[in-house]
Amino acid sequence: MKKRYILLFIVIIFVGFLVGYRFGYKVSPREFIAEDTKIIYANEGIADKDFKEIIPLISAAGKEADYEKFEKIKKYISKVYAFSDSDFYNKELKTSVVVDTGYWYFFILKDSVKYFHKDGEFYKLKSKYMEKYGLKKDIYMCFHRGLIIFSENKSVLKKIINKKGTYNAKIENIIDETRDNILGVLVYNNTKNKDLGIEAISLTGTVDKNIVKLQGEIIGDKNVFTAFNDQPEERKLLKYAGKNTLYLSMKDFSKLEKLIFNSYTLGSNKDLILAMWQGFIGTKPSELLKEIDGEIIVDSKNAAMVIPLKDGEKIRKALGMFKTEDGYRISNRVKLFFKDENILIYGKDNFVENTFPATLVRGQFLYGSLDIYSNFGIEELKGIDLNISGIGNEIIFEVEADSKNMGELLRRIK
Structure with missing residues (x-):
């Protein structure tokens, strides 16, 4: 009987030690x-x-x-x-x-x-x-x-x-x-800091x-990303969305001003740069962004973009000082032209309708399917796609690659 009490006492002391260690001493x-x-x-x-x-x-x-x-x-x-x-x-x-x-x-x-x-x-x-x-x-x-x-x-x-x-x-x-x-x-x-309206990236x-499956996620500041909750009733450009395209949609693009024009992208001279912009162009960036008609689509492989406008005449006036014989040139590399009255093209108009265009879920504001080799030149990941989707205040990036491909990439960059 005495041995039993001694054993019980030892067990109680041991359990007490474990509980004290786990909940009192140890930290996560x-x-x-x-x-x-x-x-x-x-x-x-x-x-x-x-x-x-x-x-x-x-x-x-x-x-x-x-x-x-x-x-x-x-x-x-x-x-x-x-x-x-x-x-x-x-x-x-x-x-x-x-x-x-x-x-x-x-x-x-x-x-x-x-x-x-x-x-x-x-x-x-x-x-x-x-x-x-x-x-x-x-x-x-x-x-x-x-x-x-x-x-x-x-x-x-x-x-x-x-x-x-x-x-x-x-x-x-x-x-x-x-x-x-x-x-x-x-x-x-x-x-x-919430630079660019981003709270965390994982x-x-x-x-x-x-098969190596990688997933990246951008979590945006809800106060900024709430602008994506209002989506256009009709998606006219979605028919062009497919391989090597980025599709972005929202009713009011002027709400992107915080993401594009901020101290992180423009530096400490943000206010001066915006004042100079308004002096040259004659209007605020937000007023120009407001003229985008609900959608933008980018051909990532050929560096081209289609921008439908609500009132093309307002944009023509803003770009007046950059007008040339073949369109509008902001620099030697950047060329814009109007395809028709309210469609502005950046680069070349190589966009064609896809037989099987992308389908978006309700509330989705971003879609992309990019060939990693064509867009980023990573030889080891040739034939592998980077898939992108944006819903709510989250943007998801996904890649699936054979472990052999990933091994070859690691061997090169080690």
Whole structure:
């Protein structure tokens, strides 16, 4: 009987320790996501995922992949996150990598320090392992409330462990919705600035029977993208939509002014540039955009565009100073001409009606099907399409490619 009570006591202590660790001591990597966090990579449920199909991609990138060894290691890993407060255009991204080992945390502590030596308040990767893995920059590590954090910069480690995260429903939803995707999800967080009316951009992917499926998503500011909710009653240009075309529609194009003419695209001299525009053209950009009659279609391969107008005469007056014998030339490369009274053409009029034109779902404002090789010159993805659709405040980009093609691309850009 006494042994039974002792066993029960041990079980209670153990369960209490696990509960205290899980809900009192341990933090989630998501708690490091703050307003100033620009780039986030998240891959959850790693221990339960089968990564066998992505080994060829890893090998193609020039990295050795010992799958059996990886299988033994990954069972100890629950989540992997990476964070950066730097923007994509920064010359040097200062990043940190956070590894959540779940309940294995205390068992891993002892083994982890075999590879690192104490360096002040943090740990530093030993030189022999730097040489073994061909690393040129020092790697620092710290243990923080159930997480193991790595970075090339001590100041980054100091900053991240002192971060006070802010709940962001959009980012949380993106991570939740892509949790099962084997490639995880890369997120660009723009909710603080909302440049170009964009709050977040994500890229995720899966691999299924040697087919790599990539999906990108742009989440727009609802205050800006609500303009796309009003669609034209008749879609006259949709008959031209097909391969290598971009189709955009909305009732009032003047509401695009915030997306096109802002401090992000025009810089700090936005007001001066707009004043000069009005001085040369004699009218505001919004007044010209308002004359677009509900639709625009672009031939991406031949750099041509059809713009139907409500009142072509107003646009003719605005373009008067650019008039030449063969149309209107804003520059040597940019030529516009009127096909008829209210149809303005940019480039050449190569548009023909498609036997099987694109079909749009209710409320869809954007459609595109672009051949990646023809439009972007990526030889390894020849014959593969980039499909685009826009509904509500979301724009979706999708690509499906054979893992062999993706491997060849990775081999070239590694």
